[in-house]
Amino acid sequence: MNFLFLQSEEINENIAARFGNAEEQAVDFLGLPFFNAPELWKLLILFGINLLVCWLITHFFYYSKSRRRDYYFTYMLFSIAIFLILYNLQNMKIEVGVALGLFGIFSMIRYRTEQLPIREMTYLFVLIAISIINGAGMATSYVSFIAVNVLFIAIIWILEAVGLFNRKSQKIITYEKIALIHPDRREELMADLRERTGLNIVGVQVGSIDFLRDTAFLKVTYIPDDLEYNDIDMITKFKER
Numbered sequence: 001m002n003f004l005f006l007q008s009e010e011i012n013e014n015i016a017a018r019f020g021n022a023e024e025q026a027v028d029f030l031g032l033p034f035f036n037a038p039e040l041w042k043l044l045i046l047f048g049i050n051l052l053v054c055w056l057i058t059h060f061f062y063y064s065k066s067r068r069r070d071y072y073f074t075y076m077l078f079s080i081a082i083f084l085i086l087y088n089l090q091n092m093k094i095e096v097g098v099a100l101g102l103f104g105i106f107s108m109i110r111y112r113t114e115q116l117p118i119r120e121m122t123y124l125f126v127l128i129a130i131s132i133i134n135g136a137g138m139a140t141s142y143v144s145f146i147a148v149n150v151l152f153i154a155i156i157w158i159l160e161a162v163g164l165f166n167r168k169s170q171k172i173i174t175y176e177k178i179a180l181i182h183p184d185r186r187e188e189l190m191a192d193l194r195e196r197t198g199l200n201i202v203g204v205q206v207g208s209i210d211f212l213r214d215t216a217f218l219k220v221t222y223i224p225d226d227l228e229y230n231d232i233d234m235i236t237k238f239k240e241r
Contacts, residue, residue: 046145047083050134053149054079054127061156062123071120078124079131086135126152168202173218181206181216193220200225 058075062068130152134145173193175181180189186204193201199222207217 043087045142046087046134049146049149050079050083050131053130053134053153056153057123057127057130057156061160065160066119068120071123075124075127079127082128082131083135086132090136126156168221169224170219170221171199172207173197173220175216175218176214178209178211178214178216181209181218193218197222 054076058072062075063072130149133148175193177189177192179185180192189204190201193199193204197220199220201220201222203221205219205221207219209216
């Protein structure tokens with residue numbers, strides 16, 4: 001009887017194993033499950049938080065002052081791409097060198113456009129940093145994860161609020177009244193520039209001086225009347241193509 005009981009038990013284990021393997025084969029293909037609910041929910045939640053934070057920073061802090069739609073587009077796509085890359089890399093069994101090599105590809109990309117201003121470069125770096133933190137899942141809990149993103153928003157809001165009343169722009173001017181660039185005639189120079197440009201000029205720096213043509217390059221600092229960004233402020237002439 002014991003022999004028959006043990007034999008029937010082995011048969012049941014074999015049947016269960018076969019059905020179990022068949023069930024696994026039904027949901028797996030090439031070693032990957034067709035559907036993983038917990039992982040999908042994690043991806044959607046983290047992606048939603050990252051997208052919301054990056055949009056808040058881009059729309060309310062950057063775009064509200066610069067009005068640059070091209071950078072708006074770039075910032076959002078950069079944040080999405082970096083997040084998805086980091087999120088998928090953390091689930092792959094690859095070495096650190098391979099991961100760094102993938103990011104090294106980005107350093108080979110050169111955007112053939114004007115030089116990126118310091119404010120735009122700073123916001124780009126901040127959004128990339130946020131997406132890396134969110135995509136890599138460096139936080140130990142959802143509370144700390146949200147706290148890190150809130151800290152980013154709070155710090156940017158404080159810095160923008162402090163600098164809101166000190167917003168200044170700069171412009172390069174080719175100036176022909178070379179006699180006024182003398183330090184003793186600085187007030188005359190400032191008055192002439194304000195009258196001719198109509199700008200609220202608060203500072204002037206003298207650059208290259210050409211005595212043969214009686215011209216000089218001036219960098220004027222002024223307070224703009226509106227929040228529109230002028231992306232050709234620092235250009236003296238267009239290159240011929």
